[in-house]
Amino acid sequence: MTADHPHIRTTDLxxxxxxxxxxxxxxxxxSVTVDRGEFVSLVGASGSGKTSLLNLMAGLDTPTGGTVEFDGVSLASIPRRERAHQRAKKIGMIFQSFNLISHYTALQNVETALYxxxxxxxxxxxxATAALERLGLADRLTHRPADLSGGEQQRVAVARAVVKKPEILFADxxxxxxxxxxxxxxxxxxxxYNSEGLTVVLVTHNLDLARELSHKIVRMEYGRVVGSGAGAPPPGNPPGGDASP
Ligand SMILES: Nc1ncnc2c1ncn2[C@@H]1O[C@H](COP(=O)(O)OP(=O)(O)OP(=O)(O)O)[C@@H](O)[C@H]1O
Ligand SMILES: [Mg+2]
Incomplete structure (x- = not known):
């Protein structure tokens, strides 16, 4: 919608x-904001609320209080069916455990995202073939997850998440x-994918890679945000520019 709203905003969630x-x-x-095209990493100890926050942002769960907005529109204001459709269209997700369907081939797993x-x-x-080829899996199309390495399985999951050209990628x-x-x-x-415009929200324990790749790092402790700082320069700013908040 309008440019003056962040892509994602949570308020007192x-x-x-x-x-x-x-x-x-x-x-x-x-309360956090994610701008369009931003790469934001959520870090914090086990149990600090990272997955809970990601699932609420992705509309997979309903908050006890507070709001999640996309482009200034509250998720709660969108009827359920419409919300599910928007989620399917606009959001890609990747998980630690890959979550591939075991009796489907790599190609079929990616195709499911387009149903x-x-x-x-x-x-x-x-x-789906093009997405897998881009991820270096051209010769793995008919492999099932059990016949792929962990890295290959996760690349299939990335292909599944991005094949529909979503606006946002959530990765836990x-x-x-x-x-x-x-x-x-x-x-x-x-x-x-982020450099091509995809907004990314990543939960990670790898602080070094988070610092290297993200525009913003949000630190969580005991269900609260305890700090939010710059990683790499935000989208559109030249490297070496002032990235301080
Ligand atoms: N369904 C649930 N029922 C009860 N408590 C839950 C449930 N899901 C999460 N919790 C609790 O909420 C807190 C936050 O959990 P969450 O999964 O968001 O943490 P996390 O930061 O993702 O941790 P990790 O790094 O271990 O994945 C934890 O104390 C957890 O035990
Ligand atoms: Mg978690």
């Missing part, structure tokens, strides 16, 4: 879970199960 008599405050008033909008089979195959520790070289490869692939 809360997510409380009830465990018997206890209440877990997974998120306790989180939602009625793309015809031949076109799905063409787009996508390199948590990968060795250093594969981690670096997956992160730099995300960075390439």
């Amino acid at each position: 809360k997510r409380y879970y009830r465990r018997g008599k206890h209440e877990v405050r997974a998120l306790d008033g989180v 939602f909008d009625g793309t015809h089979h031949a076109e799905r195959v063409r787009l 520790e996508p390199t948590g199960n990968l060795d250093y070289d594969n981690s670096r490869q997956i992160m730099s692939l995300m960075k390439q």
Whole structure:
């Protein structure tokens, strides 16, 4: 919509879970913004609320309080069906555990991302093949996940996330199960898509790579944001420009 709204904004976002008599405050008033084309990394200790925040931003979960807005429009104001459709169209997700369908080939796994909008089979195959080729998997199209390495499986998951040309990529520790070289490869692939305009929100424990690749790093502790600082210069700013907040 208009340029004066951030791509994503959360305002005083809360997510409380009830465990018997206890209440877990997974998120306790989180306000963050992500600009269009920005690469934002969420870091923090285990249990600090990173996944909870990502899932709320992606519309996979409903907050206990507060709002999530895309381009200034509150998610809660969009009817459920429309919200699901928008999510399918505009959002790609990658997870630590790849989440591929085990009895599907690499190609079929990527094609599934195009089911939602009625793309015809031949076109799905063409787009999915192109996405896999770009990720260096041209000769793995008919492999099933069990016959792929971890790095290859995650590249299939990246292809599945980006094949529909989403606006936003959410990634929850996508390199948590990968060795250093594969981690670096997956992160730099995300960075390439980001350079082409994709907004990226990444949860990671790898602070070095986060510093190298992200425009902004958001630190979480006990369900709150405790700091937000610059990584690489924001999109549009020349390298070496003032990137301080
Ligand atoms: N479904 C749930 N029911 C109850 N408590 C939950 C639930 N999901 C998460 N929590 C709690 O909320 C807090 C935040 O969890 P969350 O998964 O967001 O953390 P995280 O920062 O992603 O951690 P990790 O780095 O280990 O993935 C934790 O204390 C967790 O135990
Ligand atoms: Mg998590």
